[in-house]
Amino acid sequence: MNEPRLFLAALSLIASPAMAGDIDLRIVDAAGRPVSDAVVTVRPAGGIPAGPIRFPWGTTMVQQNIAFSPHVLIVPVGATVKFPNKDKVRHHVYSFSKAAKFEIKLFGQDESRSYTFTSPGAVALGCNIHDAMSGFIKVVDTPFAAKSNAAGQARINGLATGTARVTVWHPLLKGKDNELLINLPIPASGMVSKTVPLALRASK
Template identity: 55%
Template sequence: MRFLSVLAALMLTWTPAFAGDLTVSVRDAQGRPVRDAVVTVHPAAGVPRGPIRFPWALRIAQQDVQFQPYVLVVPVGGTVAFPNLDRVRHHVYSFSRGQRFEIELYGRDETRSHTFRTVGVAAIGCNIHDQMVGYIKVVDTPWAAKSGTDGNVTLNDVPAGGATMRVWHPQLNVRGNETATAITVAAAAGRRTFSGDFSARAAVR
């Protein structure tokens, strides 16, 4: 009987009675949509234990001498593939605090990978091509995604109640390129708008 009581308590802890979809519209100071802004939500009750999985590929290709995509959201502990689709060789690296790594020169149709074990941001570059810049946002919540060309992000089945919403973008002109806001998530679908100054200069170093 005691075992059943403990099991029921655990189910109540991690299976919210109410949950809703949250759509966040990210806009700059002029009201224009901002793409590649990463929105994360951490419910006050915490996040479920266990691996976090996202529906998109953990992959940044080197194509047309650029990183594609420009911003990738990765769960902590996730392994990212770096396929080289160019005719030239690339040397991928990050000097970001807590995210340092280096993948030495490799050529066309070759793939290397790296596992990201620390929450934070890895600004990545190529030691051969200075114009190549990209970002990997490593998160510890399943409620995370980046905005599309319309500036919108939709997070599904966010537990109702108090939460902290964070918005990050390499050009968001605040300390650490990220803001944190206390919000209340409704049981039904809801919408919020985030407006900010996106005039900061994005750089790999």
């Protein structure tokens, strides 16, 4: 007589949302000053959920004022990035990085080119015409990613409870692949706040 009730109770447990917590990191340098453009990625204890990865900030890196904007862009594996030229001069975008080796030859004002990134990793960009131009695309295979703002803050929500593997990347970070790895316990609910100091090389 109780079997239907037991079945419904079990079904409700399966259908209920998994417990999840959030992290709020403050990225600073050795002197305690905030570090912007640090990329934080997380692999939760339960792994990466299935399905396509999308971010709200889009997949466009503009050339404007003889600079790449944004300076650091996070995109998922498989993303096609557009490179519109808003300058009055021509640009020649290239990368020799392990994650993506390519070049986009000369194109002028109001023209746009694109490239599809198929491997995770950091991609350093340059311009063959303007040596001072530099930019970075961080290609990720997790939907749990964020970039630190001017205050050094990076927040990621909805992480499954358990010990998560957190990676912090910055183009000037000392260490293998410019990365720092942290194991961070994620609660069943609520926020984990942590200050993460980085050892950075001097910028050129």
